[in-house]
Amino acid sequence: MTPEQRKNFDRLLNPRHIAFVGGADAIVAIGEARRRGFSGEYWPVNPKREDLAGISCFASVDDLPRAPDAVFLAVPRDAAVQTIEKLATMGAGGVVCYTAGFKEAGAEGEAAEHALKEAVGEMALIGPNCYGMINYLDNAALWPFAHGGDCPGYGAAIITQSGMFSSDITMSQRSVPLAYMISAGNQTVLSLEDYIEILSEKPAVRAIGVHIEGLQDIPRFAQVSLKALKLNIPIVALKSGSSDIGRSLTFSHTGSLSGSKELYEALFERTGVISVTSPSQFLETLKYLCVVGAPCGNRVSGFTCSGGGATMLADHAENIGLVFPPFDEDSTNKLISILPSIATVSNPLDYTTPIWGQPEFTAPVFEQAISLSNADATILVQDYPAAGLDESKFLYQNDAIAFADAAAKAETPAAICATIPENMDAETRSHLINLGVAPMQGVHESLNAMAAAANWRQERSRILAHSPKLLKVKAIPETLSILEEVEGKELLSRANISIPAGSDVRGKGVVEAAVQIGFPVVLKMMGPKLAHKTEAGAVELDLQNSEDVSGALERMRLKVTSYNPDAVTDRFLIEKMAEPPIxxxxxxxxxxxxxxxxxxxxxxxxxxxxxxxxxxxxxxxxxxxxxxxxxxxxxxxxxxxxxxxxxxxxxxxxxxxxxxxxxxxxxxxxxxxxxxxxxxxxxxxxxxxxxxxxxxxxx
The missing domain is CATH 3.30.470.20 (ATP-grasp fold, B domain)
Known part of the structure; x- marks a missing residue:
């Protein structure tokens, strides 16, 4: 991204005027800009219509009063390229190119995408083949479908490589605070890495969520992720899909142990990116981070009005590294004095139904337990009643307010969690966010989010203290050759890796070499088709004398011949048998x-x-x-x-x-x-x- 594209991206993100170029799709996009509350100028462009969505049309982008800050482009592919060229000449800011049919459509589309890239100049372009952009903070949208989502003045910046998934997120019933939504599409001009770099600098962005199908530039992703880490902005990644990256692994075991998934996980760990495996965990983790931030550690105080709920918290926490520290004797006595006689003091704490919904009793319990546990975070389990059955809802709200106040006094990140995800209505979620409490949905999702956030904070300190070096990437060799084992070992010995004493000999010299090395010995046949010698029968261990060596030599020739006649050679490695290791x-x-x-x-x-x-x-x-x-x-x-x-x-x-x-x-x-x-x-x-x-x- 050039400095001028960077400026133009800001114009695209927060425009004064938007040109909507197209027909039916442009009408929908105008409606979505209105839904979002965009108060700038609307400039529809269509040579065959008098108006779009009730707004008079310009016949061409050439007729616009000035270069638009932002353009929603939904015309056929060839016309899209021509229009982009005109917009670039005019000095337009940026384009959301909804148009499809580019590199995803084969060779002809790939050529058109190359032409688009040549035509774009210094404009910022999202797409093509994307849904576009929503700016929840400044109420600007270039988006082709009905969308939802709320912003309390801060939130997550979400970047996806799937348009439908980005749309699904806007419609989710999770109340994730949203700052920006970008559907990246083909990433012809601006990449996922560009978006991370820019959005991590926005003051209202508290976390970044990325849905990744594949990355274009791994070293750059690492670089911008570390930048976000330095800026104290967590990145949560949902990686989907897999790829065949094993073309250099023809002979080794490594492909079964370190494929695409493992390499991505290594990348995320190296750069402090939080990796999740489901959409719901993606959203719950972002919600927790945006509303309350990352706890200082993994010590948690928990509250329920049910023994079963307390057990669910404790069981899952133990599996993921969260700790509910027990109360000492003095703390236990203090809590006994303010709890009903039927309550048992523990962490998580079942404060029992006799005081449920009565803040004059529950507030002191919350305050004392949070303080006495010396917790880094706190959580209360509440499943709210369904509409029409909610005459007791005010009792839940009483305890929620008391819990929020207690957490605020202790300056402890607080969450209220519904055991069953849908048992927390939209009104309640909004109310809790206004109280500064994360409205979490699902016991496992809630605790996973807390653990991930706490671990992120600890990993951030560790990673930044050691300043990871840039990744070293070079072209994969077109041809590979295997060094004979003796040559490979000699090479590694230069790295101060010890190797067994041994000798490279022909068959007739095997016994003599074994005597010189000293028994017991190991015998191996070497050859270009014997990469995995055990499978081929090309290894004999623990040979105690000359007769053992002679017998092993004959058996080996027969086994390898049976395995693959073309693999048989007369070259052998005789080595000292190593002592059993630890x-x-x-x-x-x-x-x-x-x-x-x-x-x-x-x-x-x-x-x-x-x-x-x-x-x-x-x-x-x-x-x-x-x-x-x-x-x-x-x-x-x-x-x-x-x-x-x-x-x-x-x-x-x-x-x-x-x-x-x-x-x-x-x-x-x-x-x-x-x-x-x-x-x-x-x-x-x-x-x-x-x-x-x-x-x-x-x-």
């Missing part, structure tokens, strides 16, 4: 065309695909991030000294892996992908037992 890891470093280089660490050996216990980090990474990745694995229990076994020095292990990543990034001309499986882990060292190294060449 744990076995799988380690892979590989290249992706969008994300650049990534390291995947997981449980190794035969468990690599069976267990699927793995974590992916984008490169360059840090020692600290590697340590965090290892801690997240199930195999980490072995490293900590499981059942009396020695404890691994994690600093040594993490430094070895970090040095390996730095070595690979410094030798990209020689290394495209590395797979070590298993990597034997001992107390003070690691040993690369099996190694697969790919080198590649781009044209």
């Amino acid at each position: 744990a076995e890891l799988f380690v892979s470093i590989r290249q992706d065309p969008q994300f650049g280089y990534a390291i995947t660490i997981g449980s190794g050996g035969i468990l690599v695909e069976l267990v699927g216990d793995a974590k992916t980090l984008l490169l360059p990474t840090s020692n600290e991030e590697i340590k965090g990745a290892i801690a997240s694995l199930k195999v980490s229990r072995l490293l900590e000294g499981f059942r009396g076994k020695p404890k691994v020095d994690l600093d040594v292990l993490c430094m070895s892996l970090f040095n390996l990543t730095e070595f690979v990034l410094s030798n990209l001309d020689q290394i495209t992908e590395v797979e070590i499986n298993p990597l034997f882990v001992y107390e003070k060292e690691v040993l690369a037992v099996d190694v697969l190294v790919h080198s590649g060449r781009s044209s």
Whole structure:
């Protein structure tokens, strides 16, 4: 985005005048601008009609009184390109190009999209093939369908790659405060990354929601996400879809452990983006962040008027890392003195029905419990009665007000949660937002949102303290070649990764080499079609003497012949049999065309695909991030000294892996992908037992 496009985007976002170019779709867009309350000038353009929506038409954009700040364009594709060229010459601000039929329509459409991009000049253009833009703050809309949504003066900026999903959000019964809505479409001129960069600077934006089908520029997304993080603006991402990114993974296990989903999650973790997996969680998380912000920690005080509700809170919180700290003896006695005799003091606290709806009794309970629990956030469960059955609604409202006041006094982020999402009506949701309380819908969604917000705040401090380096992305080699294992190991030894003592020999020299190395030994056949030797029968372990080696040699030739006659060679690697490790890891470093280089660490050996216990980090990474990745694995229990076994020095292990990543990034001309499986882990060292190294060449 150029500086002039940036200025023009601001014109598009908050226009003084809007030109509506088209027919029936333009009429709808005029209606939506009116619905939103746009008070600027309306300029319909249509050469065949006298008026659109009761407003006199201009025959052409050439006849407009001046260059419009914003244009809603809904004409056929070729006419759209011609109109954009005219608007650019006039000095118009920006265009929402509702017109479809561009790159999504094949080669002809792709050529038209290229022409559109050439014609746009310095204008800001959303789309094409998009729904457009809604500015809830300043009451401007360039939108082709009926839309809803409210803004209390602040809210979320939501950017989607699906027009229908953006429309669905505006109609949702969730009361998410909205500041801006952008349907990005084909992103021919302005990209999702551009929108994040601009909208994160808007004072009224408290969070950004992005629905992602795929990103165009991963390093730029990382850059603008970190910018938002620095500005204290959380980003919540709902990633949908998957893609085949495995064209460089012909020979390795990595594709089953680190695909598109894992790489996106690694990107989000690196940049502090909150990742969610459902539309409802997307909206509830944004709502919580916009209304009350991110808590300082994960300690929560909870309130219900039902023992069942308290149990639901406690059960799910335990699964997601939220803590309801118990009251100590002194605090318990203080609460006993102000609670009914039937109440049991606990956190979450069932304050019981005898005082329900009576703020003279519930207010002191809320105030004392929030204060005594030293909570970072607080939540009250309330399922409101349905219309027509709501004669008791004022009692719910009494407790809600008392709870809101208590949370405000304690300066604690507060939420009121309906156990069943639809059990909170629109009037109540609006009322709670006015009280400064997040009206949350669904126990799990509410607690998930609280946990995500608290974790975001902690991760923000960690990420900004270490200033992540820019991602390193380069072209994927067109051809890949596998280095023989002995060559790959020699390469890794330069990265200070220990390898077993061994010798590269022909068949007739295998026994002599084994004697020189010293028993027990391991025998492996090497060859270009033996990437995974175990599957081919090309490995024999724990050979104790010369006779074992001779027998293994004959068996191996027969097994590999049965596996693939063309894979048989007369080249062998004879190595010293390694001592049993404390744990076995799988380690892979590989290249992706969008994300650049990534390291995947997981449980190794035969468990690599069976267990699927793995974590992916984008490169360059840090020692600290590697340590965090290892801690997240199930195999980490072995490293900590499981059942009396020695404890691994994690600093040594993490430094070895970090040095390996730095070595690979410094030798990209020689290394495209590395797979070590298993990597034997001992107390003070690691040993690369099996190694697969790919080198590649781009044209």
